[in-house]
Amino acid sequence: MKTLDVAIVGGGAAGLAAALTLWDRGVRDILIIEREHSLGGILRQCIHEGFGLIRFGENLSGPEYARRFIEEIEKRVIPYCCDTAVTDISPQKVLTLVSRREGLVKIQTKAVILTMGCRERTRGQLAIPGERPAGVFTAGVAQAYMNLYNTKLGNDVVILGSGDVGLIMARRLTLEGSRVKGVYEILPHPSGLPRNIAQCLDDYGIPLYLSHTVTEIVGDRRINGVKISAVDKDLQAISGTERFVSCDTLILSVGLIPENELSAGAGVILDEKTKGALVDGANQTNVPGIFAAGNARYVHDLVDNVSLDGEKTALAAAAWLKGTLSASLIPANPDSASSETPRFFPKPGARLIRCILCPNGCDLEVVAQGEQILSVTGNRCPKGVEYAESEIRHPMRTFASSVSVEGGELPLVSVRLSAPVPRDRIFDVMEEIKKIRLKAPVRIGDIACKNVLGLESDVVVTKTLK
Ligand SMILES: Cc1cc2nc3c(=O)[nH]c(=O)nc-3n(C[C@H](O)[C@H](O)[C@H](O)COP(=O)(O)OP(=O)(O)OC[C@H]3O[C@@H](n4cnc5c(N)ncnc54)[C@H](O)[C@@H]3O)c2cc1C
Ligand code: SF4
Numbered sequence: 001m002k003t004l005d006v007a008i009v010g011g012g013a014a015g016l017a018a019a020l021t022l023w024d025r026g027v028r029d030i031l032i033i034e035r036e037h038s039l040g041g042i043l044r045q046c047i048h049e050g051f052g053l054i055r056f057g058e059n060l061s062g063p064e065y066a067r068r069f070i071e072e073i074e075k076r077v078i079p080y081c082c083d084t085a086v087t088d089i090s091p092q093k094v095l096t097l098v099s100r101r102e103g104l105v106k107i108q109t110k111a112v113i114l115t116m117g118c119r120e121r122t123r124g125q126l127a128i129p130g131e132r133p134a135g136v137f138t139a140g141v142a143q144a145y146m147n148l149y150n151t152k153l154g155n156d157v158v159i160l161g162s163g164d165v166g167l168i169m170a171r172r173l174t175l176e177g178s179r180v181k182g183v184y185e186i187l188p189h190p191s192g193l194p195r196n197i198a199q200c201l202d203d204y205g206i207p208l209y210l211s212h213t214v215t216e217i218v219g220d221r222r223i224n225g226v227k228i229s230a231v232d233k234d235l236q237a238i239s240g241t242e243r244f245v246s247c248d249t250l251i252l253s254v255g256l257i258p259e260n261e262l263s264a265g266a267g268v269i270l271d272e273k274t275k276g277a278l279v280d281g282a283n284q285t286n287v288p289g290i291f292a293a294g295n296a297r298y299v300h301d302l303v304d305n306v307s308l309d310g311e312k313t314a315l316a317a318a319a320w321l322k323g324t325l326s327a328s329l330i331p332a333n334p335d336s337a338s339s340e341t342p343r344f345f346p347k348p349g350a351r352l353i354r355c356i357l358c359p360n361g362c363d364l365e366v367v368a369q370g371e372q373i374l375s376v377t378g379n380r381c382p383k384g385v386e387y388a389e390s391e392i393r394h395p396m397r398t399f400a401s402s403v404s405v406e407g408g409e410l411p412l413v414s415v416r417l418s419a420p421v422p423r424d425r426i427f428d429v430m431e432e433i434k435k436i437r438l439k440a441p442v443r444i445g446d447i448a449c450k451n452v453l454g455l456e457s458d459v460v461v462t463k464t465l466k
Contacts, residue, residue, distance in 0.1 A: 002107045005029035006317055007095050008115055009086045009262065012041020013303050014294025015115035016069040017310030018317070019078050025318045031107075032073075032080035033097060039073070039080060040066035041117055042140070042295075043303065045147045047400040047414035047462065048168055050195075053361060054304040061400050061416050063463040065303060067444055089114075089266040091287055111289045111317045112266070114277055115310060116259035118295040120165075122252065130227075133219035139165035139253035146172060147402055150411045154249030158226050159183040160214045164192040164301070166253020171200035175401060175430050180206045181245055183253075184228055186213040186235055191255075193301065194363065195354040203397070203423060214250070215242060223250055256299045266290055274298035282316035282325060283309070291317050355379060355387045368392050396420035400462070401433050403448055408440030408465045415448050419457040433459060441466045 006022055008015045011034030019032050038044065043051070046062030053059055056068070073080065084099035093112050097105045120138040135154060137145070143165065145151040157178050159166045162185040170180045183201060188211050190197050201208055209228075215237050216227040225246040229237035258276030268285040271278040276299075277285050277292035284291050293313035294306040319325035353364045366388045367374040376388045390396065398420045402412040415436075421429055429452055436448050442465050449459040 001094070002105065004031055004107050004109045005321055006031075006111045006113060007086075007107060007109045008032045008113045009089070009095075010034065010041065010115035010117055010259075010294075010296065011036075011039040011080060011082070012115060012117050012294065013043060013066070013069070013306040014117075014296070014310035014313075015041070015113070016066070016073060017307040018113050018115060018293060018314040019080070020069065020072055020076070021311045021314035022318055023076050023078050025315070027314075027318050027321060030079065032078070033084050033086055033095075034080060034082045035085035037082055039070050039082065044463075045140075045144045046168075047147050047402060047416070048172075049398060049400060049416060051303050054302070055307060059398075061414060061462040062303075063414055064444065067464070069307070086262060089262050089290070091267040093266075093287075093289055111291065111320050113310075113313055113317055114263055114268075114285075114290065114292040114296045115294050116262060116296045118256040118258045118276075118299050120252070121255045121257060128214055128217055130217035131219050131223075133217065133221055133223045135219065135223035135248055136217065136250045136252070139163065139169050139251050142169055142251050143172070146176065147414065148410060148412065150402070150404070152176070152178075153251075154178060154247070156181055156247045157249040157251060158214070158228075158245055158247040159251045159253055160226075161185060161252060161254035162187075162190040162192050162197070162208060163253040163255055164196050165256075166251060167192045167196040167200040169251055169253070170206050171204060171399070172401075174204045174206065175399065175426070178249070180204075181247060182207045182209055184209045184212040184214060186211065186231055188233075194352045198352060198354070199397070203426075213237065217250060218244070222248060224248065226250055256295070258296050258298060260296075263292065263296065268292070271298070282319075283313040284316060284320070284325070289320055291320075351392075353388055353391045355384045357383050357387055364388050366392065395423040397423045397426060398457075399426060401430065403433060403436040403438055403459070405438045405440050405442060405465055408442070410465060413438065413442050413465045414462045415459050416462050417452070417457045418460050421452075421455045421457050425453065425455060428453060429455070429457075 011032045043062035043066040049059045051060045051065040088096040093109045095107045120140045157180045211231050214226045215229045218225045227242050230241040263277045267287050269278045276297045291313045293309045300306045350365045350367045355362045362379050364378045366376050371393050376385045398417040400416040402414050405413050432452050442461050444464045446461040447458050
């Protein structure tokens with residue numbers, strides 16, 4: 001049987017950060033095992049910006065953030081294998097792998113870092129009654145179809161759940177020409193980040209219906225509508241409130257849960273609240289030598305924190321190999337499993353604006369009458385007031401999209417704007433972006449269109465495509 005000091009299961013943000021830290025600490029007998037065709041995890045399909053504000057002080061897209069780590073992995077020639085799924089981990093830390101090239105392989109490891117990320121809850125788990133027609137997608141799958149494979153999902157879209165993935169998809173679908181009829185959330189408050197409510201729904205006039213849910217999916221071969229009901233405080237549908245909303249696409253954005261089958265199979269105790277691996281303060285599970293990081297532990301809002309988590313876990317794994325880390329002696333931080341971003345919603349009549357001028361990312365509560373600002377609170381410095389003023393008087397936006405590539409390994413490559421453009425010119429810019437045709441290979445940082453519409457912003461490629 002092959003042997004290995006540390007196996008890292010999953011090549012997303014957590015796994016990449018863990019591998020780099022182990023390597024730099026002198027632990028070289030390691031392997032990142034990734035079931036997809038390339039490294040990067042969920043970041044590969046998150047072409048929007050909002051990544052790396054804390055770590056790099058820059059507003060990067062997902063692929064750009066991933067690239068920074070992958071380049072370091074490649075520079076150091078850290079071993080990794082893609083197209084390889086771990087199908088089992090025994091409590092003795094024997095991994096069973098299935099790879100395209102080598103078939104079934106077993107590896108005895110000294111330590112394992114679980115970084116498998118999370119998965120989406122599906123319609124089955126929600127038990128929505130009705131037919132099983134085509135046109136129902138989870139938000140992440142919809143995102144992958146659009147951002148990686150250039151597939152148009154539909155014309156009239158209903159989104160169930162106000163999780164961040166669904167909000168980001170509402171904006172993306174609108175920019176691509178679909179009509180998002182509404183986002184329906186069963187809870188009395190949104191579950192996504194306030195900045196996503198503002199920038200993904202409010203900017204595009206997409207209505208958000210709180211305390212509403214889908215009570216039936218209607219359709220034969222293809223979905224042709226959903227029945228929507230208001231719910232009471234116990235989240236039960238209120239009779240007499242049901243109405244039909246026609247649509248050809250339903251997107252479910254109803255939450256993420258950690259990938260936990262491998263963890264459970266290895267004898268790892270799961271956290272009842274998060275359903276991820278339960279860990280101590282060093283991210284070690286109850287099985288000595290098995291560690292967990294990132295979304296495999298609990299679903300994180302910010303990738304910067306996932307990278308930190310991967311690094312912290314790698315330090316613990318390195319100590320474990322040296323025999324200087326005892327099993328489960330460090331008490332777990334009781335707050336570790338809670339969402340790290342406090343949900344802050346503005347008081348009635350106020351607008352929430354997130355200042356993006358520096359990594360602090362202050363949430364500003366702004367009260368305005370027309371273009372006149374009455375008050376700004378929540379800013380840690382005076383620049384926040386200037387930012388609020390510009391947002392109210394002449395809001396500017398950057399956004400991400402994708403352009404066609406001829407002869408590439410994928411039909412699309414992600415792009416973003418190098419500088420913000422006036423919010424009311426977004427759709428004009430989108431029309432220009434749709435006209436762009438690139439030829440493979442393209443490299444991250446290539447300019448796909450210089451000074452688009454004379455707005456002093458370039459369309460920049462955010463992913464390398466062979
Ligand atoms: C749509 C969306 C938008 C987001 N937006 C932002 C944002 O704007 N800003 C921000 O900071 N953060 C954002 N995040 C959060 C952040 O990107 C993620 O929390 C982070 O990237 C997760 O990293 P991870 O390594 O834990 O998991 P993942 O990236 O999911 O990586 C897990 C990897 O493990 C692999 N894997 C799983 N099981 C196996 C197996 N059995 N064998 C082999 N490989 C396996 C998977 O293929 C995957 O590549 C967003 C997340 C999502 C989903
Ligand atoms: S208000 Fe000041 S401190 Fe806060 S994000 Fe803006 S620039 Fe940074």
